[in-house]
Amino acid sequence: AIQMTQSPSSLSASIGDRVTITCRASQGIRNDLGWYQQKSGKAPKLLIYGASNLQSGVPSRFSGSGSGTDFTLTISSLQPEDFATYYCLHDYVYPRTFGQGTNVEIK
Amino acid sequence: EVQLVESGGGLVQPGGSLRLSCAASGFTFSTSWMTWVRQIPGKGLEWVANIDQTGTIENYADSVKGRFTISRDNTKNSLFLQMTSLRADDTAVYFCTRDISPEKSGITYDAFDIWGQGTMVTLSS
Numbered sequence: 001a002i003q004m005t006q007s008p009s010s011l012s013a014s015i016g017d018r019v020t021i022t023c024r025a026s027q028g029i030r031n032d033l034g035w036y037q038q039k040s041g042k043a044p045k046l047l048i049y050g051a052s053n054l055q056s057g058v059p060s061r062f063s064g065s066g067s068g069t070d071f072t073l074t075i076s077s078l079q080p081e082d083f084a085t086y087y088c089l090h091d092y093v094y095p096r097t098f099g100q101g102t103n104v105e106i107k
Numbered sequence: 108e109v110q111l112v113e114s115g116g117g118l119v120q121p122g123g124s125l126r127l128s129c130a131a132s133g134f135t136f137s138t139s140w141m142t143w144v145r146q147i148p149g150k151g152l153e154w155v156a157n158i159d160q161t162g163t164i165e166n167y168a169d170s171v172k173g174r175f176t177i178s179r180d181n182t183k184n185s186l187f188l189q190m191t192s193l194r195a196d197d198t199a200v201y202f203c204t205r206d207i208s209p210e211k212s213g214i215t216y217d218a219f220d221i222w223g224q225g226t227m228v229t230l231s232s
Contacts, residue, residue, distance in 0.1 A: 001169060030214075031214075032214075032216060032217075034216070034217060034218060034219075036152075036219070038152070043202055043204075043222035043223065043224060043225060044144075044152065044202075044219070044222060045222075046218055046219055046220050049209055049216045049217065049218035050209070050211050050214070050216040050218075053209070053211060053216075055218065055220065087151065087152050089152075089154065089217070091216055091217035094166040094167075095154060095166065095167065095168045095169060096154040096157075096168075096217065097154060098151060098152045098153065098154060099151075100151050101151045101152070
């Protein structure tokens, strides 16, 4: 199975900061990658699919990029509601696999 | 209202079986791929299985292959996960989710846009 490695595992940031989360695949996955946000006790929420396509209704401060093995999720200006855990998920082959998650905390 | 509601979780002994259900409403269930994702409390997400619109194609995580079976009943707008030979490491919250399968430049992607609230499965002797 393809392994997805996120970095960092956690980060502390302030409101207004630019935040970047990285996801690396153990082999090339074209741009078959999604990003999800999960708040404590809630179901995940789709942010990005196809590495860079913003899901409808998701604020434009979220963006995704990358192709092959290296991908990034960027939050251009962190807002209070963005404190959560973020996961990448590849959909290149079966089985799909998630990254281990990145917890974004308030500094 | 578009929603998914899971049920069927509970306490089960190792080696036992359990059947999870997911009731869909507010959208055309029969046109959507559906997926199960699980999460050990306090830990990360794990993709478990998915099924195509007609129930013909099924895919599984290596950790559940041969033990879990995903199925659906489009006449009842319901998704199921039959779990057998349950182990301690199957303890988790199980979510069902809809895949809107968006297409861009001829490529169809996974995109899980609707999630249920989850149902807890606990293994304990």
